[in-house]
Amino acid sequence: MISYKRVFLQECEKFMQKQEVTIYDVAREAKVSMATVSRVVNGNNNVRKETREKVLAVIDRLHYQPNAVAQGLASKRTTTVGLIVPDLTNMHFAELSKGIDDIATMYKYNILLSSVGNTLLNEDQVIQNLLNKQVDGVIYMSNLMNEKAQEIFNRTNTPVVLAGTADANQEFSSVTIDYKAAEKEALGLLLKNGKKNLALVVGDGKAYVNKDNRFVAYKDFMEEHNLKNVHIYEDAKTYEDGYELFKQIKADNVDGIIATRDVTAAGIVNAAADAGVKIPEDLEIISAASTNVAKIVRPQLTTVQQPLYDIGAVAMRMLTKLMNDEELDDSHVILPYTLKKSRSTK
Amino acid sequence: MISYKRVFLQECEKFMQKQEVTIYDVAREAKVSMATVSRVVNGNNNVRKETREKVLAVIDRLHYQPNAVAQGLASKRTTTVGLIVPDLTNMHFAELSKGIDDIATMYKYNILLSSVGNTLLNEDQVIQNLLNKQVDGVIYMSNLMNEKAQEIFNRTNTPVVLAGTADANQEFSSVTIDYKAAEKEALGLLLKNGKKNLALVVGDGKAYVNKDNRFVAYKDFMEEHNLKNVHIYEDAKTYEDGYELFKQIKADNVDGIIATRDVTAAGIVNAAADAGVKIPEDLEIISAASTNVAKIVRPQLTTVQQPLYDIGAVAMRMLTKLMNDEELDDSHVILPYTLKKSRSTK
């Protein structure tokens, strides 16, 4: 019965649209079983050389390509990993993604992308959707996981690695830098340069790196050095936000700034220039990120150099191990950063 | 027999790891057939209200989530589209991707990402891999499709839309701007401002937008206006490339530049400033792209504003129609651009 259908389809194909060649067709043409074709396709060694060659010839002639969806269903592995990212147009995430992508490619994984910046879908819906697609693993780079999302991750066996972020309880594997130490070192530089009225400019105040790290480090530092004027500016996400914020900064007599995004820092720098405020004489500024923008703006920004590409790459490498049921040497990798001095500080 | 296995698994689940609830389990618990559960899950109206509610209650209780891989195999639709992009850290592609992503989300498609910047895999291998995963459609935004890739696309029924690029023969649906007109308008501005020694600075000279559009428009323009000194600089991709290139530009006495990337333009601008060359008095420059960088660099860049987000969004919308077997009103959409004058030209 099936063979009738096959024959019919074959006849159709001659006149109609492009065929879908299946493993079944290859087996028939090569006069072997499906299992043997499967073995050849998957590089299994238990195939006689001549058989292999015969099968490969047919595969070539018929332009056979395995259906990865069927493979996925049968083998329970999709060779696909989910990537959860807030916004690809933010260079921070683009750089992380590149590291992830390169290692994923190396290990023959595809990437299923999910943005969560969008308000159309909640984060937990996005994650559930990804898991329903049977991804073998997930890399999470968003700012803060909500409770529902955590619950979902806990209910599944799919391994998860956080890249460039972490959860407060360290329940998930993660790759980060020491954000607190970086923050303190940067503040230390400003203080050493004689600045006393130090401010913190961040994008999302609720993000783990800010709330649980930079804010803490900043407050510690201020207390340690007996500095009373605490200035934390939140929601400064764009160049324009930075440019606008400068008025406030000036009104507050701030003379030293750590900005978490360098587009924001660039906005502040340009606004200062336009207002005749001299950098670094009257105002010093350090960016906690470092993309192209940091070297394009004049004066060039002193930055905390995060190894974003490496963070992504290491996270993906860790994920490949987890997907392979290997043990991790370290579930919470902390990569080194460097404070790169440039013209926006003395 | 099956039921034995089920019972065994259920017993296991109580002690062991997290379960995988299937449509079969839901059907049994709700005392209906798999078909009915399937209908409920897929919002089919042919289900009595009470039955639906009963099933939904069980789904909720069991935390049932459909296996999208199995759905894909059975229905031959994966609700996934492939995205082929050279480099996500290039803002041009990041912006395009955002438009694509938003519309994809709106239509409930996931995005399977494939970078082709990587030399590990050829473009055609990447594309074949995407198709093997049974994506319902593909958005292609790379620079130039090689022949093998075209062949693969032609052999498949999977619809393809090119975003921000096109093929010379217009065989594929595409969304672009009128690159030639934009180029000529920009050159016209430089000429009007008294610049005579006009140069073109591009990244990839083999890219369709350059080879078949900007180069052609440039050469036309030069001929039309009887300008003899043709200067085309290729492979200027980064800020540093731009900065380095300035020496050559100066040596060639160029006084007007169109640069296709604004990081490159920024490099040229900063190099000019460092060399004491005045912009726009001695050298005018227009960027054919416009990202944040164009407004951060001083003097701000005059740019050709491409509606990148819209190009991506329209391309994805077109793809949804093609995947739905709808007719397209127009297979080659051309979106408007604007020449936005700023401080890098008079």
Added chain:
DNA sequence: TTGAAAGCGCTAACAC
């Protein structure tokens, strides 16, 4: 409105 059953294209025991 519901159910039974035949696939979707492949993998992986298991048998030979």
Added chain:
DNA sequence: GTGTTAGCGCTTTCAA
């Protein structure tokens, strides 16, 4: 080294 066969979890006729 190769074939047989029973699934993977779902959709989709077709019949009732």
